[in-house]
Amino acid sequence: xxxxxxxxxxxxxxxxxxxxxxxTIGEGSVALRSTIRRVLGEGKTKLILNLGQVGYIDSxxxxxxxxxxxxxxxxxxxxxxxxxxxxxxxxxxITKLLTVFDVYEDEASALASFN
Amino acid sequence: MYIxxxxxxxxxxxxxxxxxxxxRIESVDEAAANAEAFARSLGLTEDAxxxxxxxxxxxxxxxxxxxxxxxxxxxxxxxxxxTGSGFEICVRDFGSGFSVDDIPDPTDRENLLKAxxxxxxxxxxxxxxxxxxxxxxxxxxxKMLKRR
Numbered sequence: 001x002x003x004x005x006x007x008x009x010x011x012x013x014x015x016x017x018x019x020x021x022x023x024t025i026g027e028g029s030v031a032l033r034s035t036i037r038r039v040l041g042e043g044k045t046k047l048i049l050n051l052g053q054v055g056y057i058d059s060x061x062x063x064x065x066x067x068x069x070x071x072x073x074x075x076x077x078x079x080x081x082x083x084x085x086x087x088x089x090x091x092x093x094i095t096k097l098l099t100v101f102d103v104y105e106d107e108a109s110a111l112a113s114f115n
Numbered sequence: 116m117y118i119x120x121x122x123x124x125x126x127x128x129x130x131x132x133x134x135x136x137x138x139r140i141e142s143v144d145e146a147a148a149n150a151e152a153f154a155r156s157l158g159l160t161e162d163a164x165x166x167x168x169x170x171x172x173x174x175x176x177x178x179x180x181x182x183x184x185x186x187x188x189x190x191x192x193x194x195x196x197x198t199g200s201g202f203e204i205c206v207r208d209f210g211s212g213f214s215v216d217d218i219p220d221p222t223d224r225e226n227l228l229k230a231x232x233x234x235x236x237x238x239x240x241x242x243x244x245x246x247x248x249x250x251x252x253x254x255x256x257x258k259m260l261k262r263r
Contacts, residue, residue: 025176026140058172059233067230087165094240095233096222 004028004054006035014114015044016082016107020053023061032061036068045077048110052083062091069101078102082110130157134193136175138183138208146175146193146206153195154202163261166241167202171195173234174206174257182208182255201243201262209254215247 004021017035022028039047049068051057057065065081072079080102084092092098104110132153136142150171154164175191183189194205221232239245244260 024172025143058169058176059231059237060176062233063230066228070228091237094222094236096227100227 004031006031008035008039011107011111013044014046014048014111015039016048016050018050018053022056023054023064024056024058025060029060029064032064032068036071040071040075040077045072045075046114047072047077047079048082048104048107049079050082050107051085051088054085054088057088057091062095062097065101066097078114080104080110080113082107131194131196133195136191136193137187138179138185138189138191139187140176140179142179142191143172143175146191147172149193150195150204157197157202159202159261163202167204167261170238170242170245170259170261171204171206173238174204174259177234177257178206178208178210178255181213182210184210186210198260201260204242204259204261205256207250207254207256209252212249212253212255 004019004023004027007018007020009016009018017039019032023032036047049065069079082104084103089098092101102113104113132149134146134149136145147168151164151168154167159167171193175193178191179185183191189209192205192207196203196205215235218235219226219232221227221229221236226232235245238257238259242259243262244258246258248256248258250256
């Protein structure tokens with residue numbers, strides 16, 4: 001079974017990626033990277049990563065979030081994070097990345113922030 | 116053969132588990148699964164188990180990637196031990212070694228958007244002690260302790 005599944009859905013011109021599983025070195029990080037590349041290639045540049053069902057993330061996974069953020073910015077887009085688990089919130093605080101990412105606790109607020 | 120610089124309470128017979136793993140990414144999961152099962156068998160708290168799992172993942176990933184540089188002729192040695200003072204993790208690679216002091220601080224503003232370089236920060240954040248040594252025979256040994 002895969003470490004992670006990533007499901008894509010649209011809310012207007014915003015693309016929401018629901019991540020379920022682990023974002024760790026190897027498969028999880030690679031899956032996130034390839035999904036971000038694909039959606040950017042399709043011209044989708046308003047992105048929300050829903051991390052509510054991510055049970056585990058390591059430094060490689062955190063690095064992939066950063067790479068996703070910079071890749072989207074480079075295309076003139078915006079990437080926001082939704083539903084951080086307590087563990088992910090801790091790791092983003094330790095790394096001072098909470099100062100970098102735009103983080104939301106509910107989807108409606110995240111979507112509204114694009115307007 | 117190297118001797119790990121473990122310090123034991125004289126009244127405690129340590130329980131240990133040793134692994135010799137190939138230098139590939141899959142070894143990270145294997146080491147973490149073993150560490151989690153071992154820590155769980157010792158009745159450690161969920162928070163301690165999470166910390167141990169993360170520290171093992173980060174240290175073995177460093178050993179595979181930066182130490183042995185994916186050279187499958189080189190092993191990664193992992194030793195897990197319940198000592199008098201807590202849960203000890205030793206991870207050794209057989210690479211050319213590096214100085215931890217040379218690793219840039221990933222929380223510095225100019226490093227925040229770098230994709231790599233946060234593993235040691237996590238090890239230091241979640242474990243109570245983290246030390247590096249250059250053992251006889253080469254490579255790098257990282258020793259970490261999670262106190263009870």
